[in-house]
Amino acid sequence: MAETVDLLVVGGGINGAGIARDAVGRGLSVVLCEARDLAAATSSASSKLIHGGLRYLEYYEFRLVREALIEREVLLKMAPHIIWPLRFVLPHQPHLRPAWMIRAGLFLYDHLGGRDILPASEGIRLSKHSYGQGVKNEFDKAFVYSDAWVEDARLVALNAVDAAERGAVLHVGTKLTQARRDGGHWIGTLTRPDGSTFEVRARALVNAAGPWVMDVLGSRLGINSDKRIRLIKGSHIVVPKLHDGDQAFILQNDDKRIVFVIPYQGKFSLIGTTDIEIQGDPGKVAITPEETDYLCSIASRYFQKSITASDVVWSYSGVRPLYDDASSNASAVTRDYVLDLDTAEGGAPLLNIFGGKITTYRKLAEHAVEKLQPLLGNSAKTWSGMQPLPGGDISGADFEGxxxxxxxRYGFLPPALAYRYARAYGTRMATMLNGAKSLDDLGRDFGGGVYEVEADYLKRVEWAGTAEAMLWRRSKLGLHVGESTKAALEEWFAKG
Structure with missing residues (x-):
């Protein structure tokens, strides 16, 4: 008979990884399975923001915004290497939203969650401020406020690493084929990539499968639920940078939607997102020409550099599994989360996770575990916001220092490479470099600043099993390295 654990978590996105970390830190035994790769879907396809959600105020989502605003600063302190402050510039167009409405919204935004690290909002004249560089002259009045940037897929990986180091068992590339209740337990059948199977016996099951939450419920658990999700596709494009400086822009459009233009990877601008409801397989989404034109048109409306589809160097699409609150407009569907606890007349607990956003993943995880604790005989207190993520134990959360x-300390590293390592790994950089004293100690040079010591670390510690996982999820090196580097890495990973 399989060993019994407290919790079987299905899904290796931000919610699944966050729940695994929180639960194991409270003394619960945890197994997590992920069918593909950590952050393989929605959690690596976000706008990369830790934010309160300024526009959610228009939909009276005050609790969600307050929780998210409080979380911004918690997360900034937990992971200052992969999360950092970002100023947002909102050029004013009075026919879209009057100035008094924006001022009122920003006043709430400044005060709803409290601020310790981030500066307050302000009004500026773009013609007299450096933030106006690159913006068309017709836009002068603007508002500026603060949120934060996150390396989203790395946030997932670091939660997973922390969970594993605290005792959780992670099976990445392993699918839950089916699960059934057996008295007070769940018996889950897990299938490895080679087709072999094994069973996990758990006292409770968490369905954190994101866009596949209903598929897990119906096809693999055989349960009918009256809950529903709406699959909302969000697409982004990456183009050569449209402006200098570290500030981001939040652009209003005539359809009342907003689009972000964010400095990205040093020499690019990230532009997004769209909101399109979809049907069908959420794993097979891609940006459409219409979405590309939509994003290019909005950016070109504001910036002196006009862009078209031919300027796009990369694009990506993700599906947000939003809880169905019967909103007619995809942009108005709640970004709040719903935790659905099913005990089936005293049977083994099942917790389904509907909705959520990356900013509030830690609070979602706390609430999820707290729902299960009484059923598992566990009363340990919350802890996850008080402990840094791996690499985040930087003195005073002062990343630049x-x-x-x-x-x-590592004078042999080219400055740009040293900075990239620091950003990606924080204090774990020393572990990754493994005592290296020269470039020769970094192992094979795959080109483009990619060395074997990094590939080996990501494979051993962060479950990167392919070149794609390394280049597009554990990092965004795929934007910077050539085809020869990609091919060499693919060959290296294929050798096992």
Whole structure:
């Protein structure tokens, strides 16, 4: 008979990884399975923001916005290497939203969740401010406020690493084929990539499968639910940068939607997102020409550099599994989460996760585990916001000071490479470099600043099993390296 654990978590996105971390940190035994790769879907296809959601105020989502605003600063302190402050510039167009409405919204935004790290909002004249560089002259009045940036897929990976180091068992690339209740337990059948299977016996099951939450419920658990999700596709494009400076822009459109233009990977601008309801397989989504034209048109409306589809160097699409609140407009569907606990007349608990957003993943995880604790005989207190994520134990959460220290400590590294390592791995950079004293100690040079020591670390510690996982999820090196580097890495990973 399979060993019994407290919790079987299905799904290796941000919610599944966050729940696994929270639960194991409270002394529960945890197994997590992910059919493909960590952050393989929605959690690596976001706008990369830790934000309160300024526009959600228009839909009176005050509890969600407050929770998210409070979480911004918690997460900034937990992972200052992969999360950092970002100023947003909102050029004003009075026919879309009057100035008084924006001021009122920003006043709420400044005060609803409290601020310790981030500066307050302000009004500026773009013609007299450096933030106006690259913006068309017709836009002068603007509002500026603060949120934060996150390396979204790395946030998932670091939660998973922390969960594993605290005792959770993760099976990445392993699918839950079916599960059934057996008295007070769940018996889950898991299938490895080679087709072999094994069973996990758990006292409770968490369905954190994101866009596949209903598929897990129906096809693999055989349960009918009256809950529903709406699959909302969001697409982004990446183009050569449209402006200098570290500030981002939030652009209003005539359809009342907003689009972000965010500095990305040093030499690009990330533009998104769209909101399109879809049917069918959420794993087979891609940007359409109409979405590309939509995003290019909005950016070109505001910036001096006009862009078209031919300027796009990369695009990606993700599906947000939003809880169906019967809104007629996809943009108005709640981004809040719903935790559906099913005990089936005293049977083994099943917790289904509907909706959610990356900013509030940690609170979602807390609430999820707290729902299960009484049923599992566990009363341990919340802890996850008080402990840094792997690599985040940087003194005073001062990343720039840390990066300066690193450049001195590893003088043999080119400055750009040292900074990238510091950003990606924080204090775990020392573990990854494994005592290296020269470039020769980094192993094979795959080109483009990619060395074997990094590939080996990501494979051993962060479950990167393919070149794609390394280049597009554990990092965004895919935007920077050539085809020869990609081919060499594919060959290296294929050798096992």
């Amino acid at each position: 840390f990066a300066k220290e690193i450049s001195g």
